[in-house]
Amino acid sequence: MVSVGQHENIEILSFSEVEEVSGYVGNFEVKVRKKARYVKEELCNGCGLCQEKCPARNIPSEFDCGIGSRKAIYMPFPQAIPRIPVIDKVNCIYFQKGRCRACEKLCPREAVDFEQEDRILDLEVGTIIVATGFDLFDCTRAPQYGYGRLDNVLTSLEFERMINSQGPTGGKVLLKDGRVPQSVAILHCIGSRDENYNEYCSRVCCMYSLKFAHLVRDSIGAQVYELYIDMRTFGKGYEEFYKRLMKEDVIFIRGKGAEVTDVAERPREEGKLIVKCEDTLLGELRRIPVDMVILSNGLEPRRDATQTARLFGLSRSRDGFFLEKHPKLAPVETASDGILIAGACQGPKDIPDTVAQAGAAAAVALSMMDMGKWTLEPSIAQVDVERCSGCGECLLACPYKAIELVEGRAQVSETLCKGCGTCVGHCLPKAITLLHFTDEQLVAEM
Numbered sequence: 285m286v287s288v289g290q291h292e293n294i295e296i297l298s299f300s301e302v303e304e305v306s307g308y309v310g311n312f313e314v315k316v317r318k319k320a321r322y323v324k325e326e327l328c329n330g331c332g333l334c335q336e337k338c339p340a341r342n343i344p345s346e347f348d349c350g351i352g353s354r355k356a357i358y359m360p361f362p363q364a365i366p367r368i369p370v371i372d373k374v375n376c377i378y379f380q381k382g383r384c385r386a387c388e389k390l391c392p393r394e395a396v397d398f399e400q401e402d403r404i405l406d407l408e409v410g411t412i413i414v415a416t417g418f419d420l421f422d423c424t425r426a427p428q429y430g431y432g433r434l435d436n437v438l439t440s441l442e443f444e445r446m447i448n449s450q451g452p453t454g455g456k457v458l459l460k461d462g463r464v465p466q467s468v469a470i471l472h473c474i475g476s477r478d479e480n481y482n483e484y485c486s487r488v489c490c491m492y493s494l495k496f497a498h499l500v501r502d503s504i505g506a507q508v509y510e511l512y513i514d515m516r517t518f519g520k521g522y523e524e525f526y527k528r529l530m531k532e533d534v535i536f537i538r539g540k541g542a543e544v545t546d547v548a549e550r551p552r553e554e555g556k557l558i559v560k561c562e563d564t565l566l567g568e569l570r571r572i573p574v575d576m577v578i579l580s581n582g583l584e585p586r587r588d589a590t591q592t593a594r595l596f597g598l599s600r601s602r603d604g605f606f607l608e609k610h611p612k613l614a615p616v617e618t619a620s621d622g623i624l625i626a627g628a629c630q631g632p633k634d635i636p637d638t639v640a641q642a643g644a645a646a647a648v649a650l651s652m653m654d655m656g657k658w659t660l661e662p663s664i665a666q667v668d669v670e671r672c673s674g675c676g677e678c679l680l681a682c683p684y685k686a687i688e689l690v691e692g693r694a695q696v697s698e699t700l701c702k703g704c705g706t707c708v709g710h711c712l713p714k715a716i717t718l719l720h721f722t723d724e725q726l727v728a729e730m
Contacts, residue, residue, distance in 0.1 A: 285365040297405070299360075299370060305412070305596055306685075308699035309622025309658050314407045320400040321370035323357075327395035330367030334387035334396065335359065343375050345452070349442040352452025357387050357396075362450060371396075411622045411649040414596055414606065415642065416589075418628040421475025421482070421581040429474065429579055430544040435460045436557060437544060437577045440492060447499050457504050457576075465506050465575035469559045470496055471541035472512040476582030484603050486582030486632045490516045493580045494525060497534045508534045509572055511541045511561050519634065537572075539564045544577050583632040596623050597684045597700075605631045616645040619702055620684055621658060624648055663703035663720050665696045671715035678707035678716060 288294055297318060304315035323334075340356035347354075347361045356376040357369050377384035378398060388396040423431035423439050430437045436459050438446070449455040459465055470493045476486040490512065497508045510529075515536075517526045530536070543560040549571070556573035563570050585604035586592070593600050597620040599607040606625050609617040616624050626645040627638045652658070665686070674692040686700035687707060694716065696707075707716050717723075 285363060289365040296365060298364070298366060298368070300405075302595065303404075308697065309652065310410045312409045312412060312622065314409055314412070316405040316407060318403045318405055320402050321368065322373075322396065322398055322400045323368055323370065324395045324397050324400070325366060325368050327393045328368050329393060330359075330369070331392070332359075332369075334391055335369060337386050337390050339384065339386060340375055340377050343372065348445045348452045349439070351442055351445055371398075410653045411624065412596065413624045413626055413642075413645045413649060414592070414598065414629060415626045415645075416586050416592055416629045418583045418632070419586050421584050423474060423579050423581050425481065426474060428543045429471065429541070429577070430546070430557070431579060434544065434546055434557060434577075436465070436575065437579065440489075440496070440578060440580050443496060443578045444492075447496070447503070455503070457500060457506075459575060463575075464504050467507040467509070467574040468500050468576045468578065469509040469511060469541070469557075469572055469574040470578045470580060471544075471559070472510070472580045473540060474579045474581045475584070477513060482582060482584065482603065484632065485516065487516070487518075488632065488634045489580040489582055491519070491522055491525075491634065493578075494529050496578055496580075497529055498525075498532065501532050501534065506575075509559070509574065510534055510536045511539060511559065512536065513538075513540050519636065537561060537563050537565075537570070539570075548573075583628060586629065589629070596620065598623065598625070599683065601631075603631075605629065616641055616648055619704075620700075622652060658699075660698060661701065661703045663718055664698055664701040665703065665705075665707050665716050666719055667694045667696055668715045668717070669693045671713050673713050673715070675712070677710045677712065681706045681710040 289296055297316060299321050300316050300318045302314060303317050305312060307313045334357050335355050338355040338357050342353045343356065344350040345352040345354040357371045359367065359369050373379045385398065388398065420439065420441055423429060427433070431439065445451040446453050447455060447457060457465060472489055472493055475481045476484065476489060493510060497510055500506050500508050515526060517523045539562045541559050541561045545558050545560070547558065548554045548556065553573045556575065557577050559572040559574060559577060561570055561572070589600065589604055592598070593606065598618055601607045606618070606629050608615050608625060608630055609619055616626060618625055624645040626642045627633070672693045674689060674694070676689060678687050678694050679689065683704065683706060684700050684702055686697045687694050703718060705718050705721070708718050
């Protein structure tokens with residue numbers, strides 16, 4: 285990201301969001317809201333003095349999944365580019381009580397500005413790459429695993445921050461009472477490959493679960509149990525890593541964890557978390573007492589995927605991810621010309637696949653801009669203005685925002701229309717027809 289931030293042809297708009305997209309391939313007009321961070325980017329050098337002196341402390345850190353804390357003025361994450369802090373209005377003493385302003389008084393470069401407001405930027409671009417990423421499955425939706433109810437039941441991201449040397453515990457694996465766990469259970473496929481939640485495989489859970497097992501064995505030497513449905517180690521060198529874990533005395537149990545409870549039935553289960561599962565290789569039910577449980581939750585579409593799809597004119601597959609134009613021939617293109625997708629917003633994938641798809645999207649965007657001309661769809665919607673009532677039903681139905689009302693009549697943009705025919709089906713007065721697919725032509729063909 286440092287090299288990206290220093291590149292002369294790249295402008296990073298952090299703490300910003302797209303509000304409106306109009307136009308077509310080669311001529312997009314994008315409206316971006318650059319949110320007020322109450323720090324002047326042109327003056328701040330990221331020294332961190334404001335964060336050090338801020339009296340509003342012990343605010344749960346979003347980056348550390350609530351395990352760690354932050355101040356009211358903070359860096360969103362350690363490697364943030366540009367390295368500019370932001371003020372949290374909800375927890376800032378000045379915004380809540382009208383006093384303090386310690387960060388403004390102590391800043392040597394006078395970069396803090398409590399009067400700063402949001403700015404609207406109007407951009408003209410030729411192509412757009414959507415790479416909005418994913419959300420992790422919310423484990424509170426699966427109450428049988430005790431997340432949020434039982435101590436020491438962690439999600440994968442919470443454990444990732446805990447084991448990180450720059451994390452809230454300095455890389456130490458600790459229970460809530462400060463003890464080092466002697467046994468850890470890692471449960472695969474939480475929210476994935478499950479008819480109750482998501483039927484698809486999230487693809488990354490097996491490998492990061494194996495990584496966690498290796499880190500636990502290496503750092504504290506605790507006994508690790510891996511409970512899995514199938515071990516899917518499909519990438520380069522992944523199978524070798526799986527075999528390496530077998531030699532590190534990790535216990536693999538083929539069977540999905542069914543429940544996590546703290547109800548002890550035997551003396552050795554007192555004070556432990558009990559993982560219930562069926563060992564499908566042994567053909568028996570098991571109760572495994574452990575000190576810590578890590579839930580390997582799967583990948584889901586972003587919670588705002590519906591709004592994003594509507595904003596950019598994207599289609600979505602049945603599982604909610606953005607739909608590509610063709611799974612093999614056009615894996616990074618969408619039905620809207622000039623709008624490309626990359627990464628886990630198109631479907632679950634690991635880092636190597638994400639990087640490869642990002643490179644492909646960049647290559648397609650460059651080739652589009654070099655072409656100079658673009659071939660339109662041969663079958664597009666046409667409007668008979670004499671029959672059009674101006675009801676606007678076609679505007680609401682069009683997934684590509686290719687129709688607008690001009691002087692009370694519908695007008696189709698030839699560059700945006702993809703000939704899907706949705707507007708034709710919604711038009712009550714039959715004022716819209718599809719070029720080469722009129723009712724008369726379809727009847728004649730039959």
